[in-house]
Amino acid sequence: MITSTSNARVKELVQLQKKSKVRNEQGVFLVEGVKMYQEIPQEQLVKVYVSETFADKQKEEINRLKDRRKLEYLSDHVFQYVSDTKTPQGILCVVRQSAYCLEDILEAEDAHLLVLDNLQDPGNLGTILRTAEGAGVTGIIISKESVDIYNPKVIRSTMGSIYRVPFVYVEDLKEAIAKVKAHGIFTYAAHLDGKNSYDKEDYTKKTAFLIGNEGNGLRKEIADLADTWIRIPMQGQVESLNAAIATSVLMFETARQRRNQG
Amino acid sequence: MITSTSNARVKELVQLQKKSKVRNEQGVFLVEGVKMYQEIPQEQLVKVYVSETFADKQKEEINRLKDRRKLEYLSDHVFQYVSDTKTPQGILCVVRQSAYCLEDILEAEDAHLLVLDNLQDPGNLGTILRTAEGAGVTGIIISKESVDIYNPKVIRSTMGSIYRVPFVYVEDLKEAIAKVKAHGIFTYAAHLDGKNSYDKEDYTKKTAFLIGNEGNGLRKEIADLADTWIRIPMQGQVESLNAAIATSVLMFETARQRRNQG
Incomplete structure (x- = not known):
């Protein structure tokens, strides 16, 4: 001892x-x-x-x-x-540590991906990982400036999903998004200035959501790469949702559409 | 000074x-x-x-x-x-402090209520309040054993929604739920044993969601009062979602249905 x-x-x-x-x-x-x-x-x-x-x-x-x-x-x-x-x-x-490579994540048959741009809050990342498993997300791509997924505070919030959801940190997020698109995966930027309400899109096809930083949202150069910008319609004086909440609404809308499909 | x-x-x-x-x-x-x-x-x-x-x-x-x-x-x-x-x-x-009374909350024309049973985490309550404003919730009923909404940690997470979303603490949650039902508001218990998937219900009518404690879910005697038990279908090995996440999925499904109605 x-x-x-x-x-x-x-x-x-x-x-x-x-x-x-x-x-x-x-x-x-x-x-x-x-x-x-x-x-x-x-x-x-x-x-x-x-x-x-x-x-x-x-x-x-x-x-x-x-x-x-x-x-x-x-x-x-x-x-x-x-x-x-x-x-x-x-x-x-x-x-x-788990070793996933970007290629594996991109080749998922029913790709349902998250792309996290500079996420900083450990609790948010952990909660997103846990919720992602529940919503059937097939992989998570994370910019290298984001909080470390192995941070003890992240681990605590994942409740074991850390072992099961494939994820990869990438040096160059723009390059990674180009690869996502090249694999026929449709990319949606979650953005306060999005023209389309999120629930008017079809997520039964291969789908990736680009999610921004808690304080500043997606960097412009990242959002500009998306095929479509979407927003979650908001009532009252609320300007934005917590990043984990917004991501969860999108993930479960995707799960809902895929369950009810065909 | x-x-x-x-x-x-x-x-x-x-x-x-x-x-x-x-x-x-x-x-x-x-x-x-x-x-x-x-x-x-x-x-x-x-x-x-x-x-x-x-x-x-x-x-x-x-x-x-x-x-x-x-x-x-x-x-x-x-x-x-x-x-x-x-x-x-x-x-x-x-x-x-704001003074709302239960009667005012129950008389909302398009009632979209949350009923919180013994919620303990300040961050969760604050996030629920902020998200509730964004999703158009008309009022929140809180059991008196729950965390104090005026706790500084709750206040920080509300981002100003504390001033705008009507809420009330009640001594007797069972009695309050009876009143909710007497006002023609349909009550749904968010429950892991729910038979119906949450997205198969109609929330365009007057609706209240009963939400349980983070660790233990709804107390049985509270869940038993609900008109219907619903669950959020889950993939992987995830047993439950964070309380704020689960509540958000239900609130935004309600908002989605009401936007797309008629």
Whole structure:
């Protein structure tokens, strides 16, 4: 059992919590909590850290672990030190990052894609990922300036969808959108100045939604690449919706049209 | 100018930030930031506190204030002390609470209501309020155990909709739902066990959605009162959506149906 916060492994865990650079260099990320642990695809599980108290109280969870060499115990004090939450559940895992490539995402038969331009809020990205799985999104393309999907706050909001929804970060979002269009996927910019109400479009064909930053919306040079601009009609004095809310309305309209098709 | 954190007014502001009991006794709440200040209905504005720096830099905002007796200056240090945010904008207002009654909400001609059962997350309630205004919701009925709508975190997420969407807290949610139904408003429980997909219902008639708590959903005794249970069909392994997301999907489906009607 590791009992000191100056242990080299403990220091590394803290780095992995805080720094996306360290996560990406090692090709791993951290998840906390029983549910996130249970849903890890076995081949991606690198290491499981449990607190003393967790080890005492949740023996059956520990017994489920197939490869016991992956298990490491931390004193409660050390666990609290490495945890990202105020009241940790006592289980923290190192998980190998998923490697999706843009080509795979573009070749989905019933493509239903999100293209995220410079999204900054971790809670929004996590909520979008979780909702995307529920709405049947086939892949997410993310500009490299966006918040890191492996940020602990994103992970918490994804509720396990992080393991299942294909996503890819791209260096050049314009180039990626050109490829989306070249694959016969129709691109819609969600834009306050959109001429067409979102519910007047046909999303039963291959569809990608371009979604902008929380404060500023889509960058003009990105929005200009879209085949069509759409807007969500708004009542009252509301100028815009939260990015995760707007994206959800579009995703579930797509799911609705596809269910009711033919 | 108030320069001491032990000033009686400063102490009162801190109490108003932290305690819903104090807010409700005085019938006021606090808002921060220029946008929230600009949107306050004049008759509800009780007092405006600005920091020294704000007073120097944003003279035009201060000049817009009609009744200068409502203005009070705080040193930057004191302002930071009373502010609920890490990087305050330097303007904080005391606003009179709105008084809506249940009867007014029930008599809306095209009633589109939300009934919130024990909602706990301030961000969710704020986002629901903001989205509700955009989707044309006519009123929100909230169980008294729910998070306080005047909690500073709720206020921040509402983006000004707090001033415009009618809402009411009720002691007895069952009794309130009985009244909703007695007014000819059709009640739908958003429920994971709902038999009907939400998009197969007709929301052009008077409609109320019953929305449950983030962790546990609707209490059974509340869900049992609904005319119909509906669900949002979900793909993948997603068990449930975030409460604000699920509510938004229902509200915008209602808005869509009503726009496209007749």
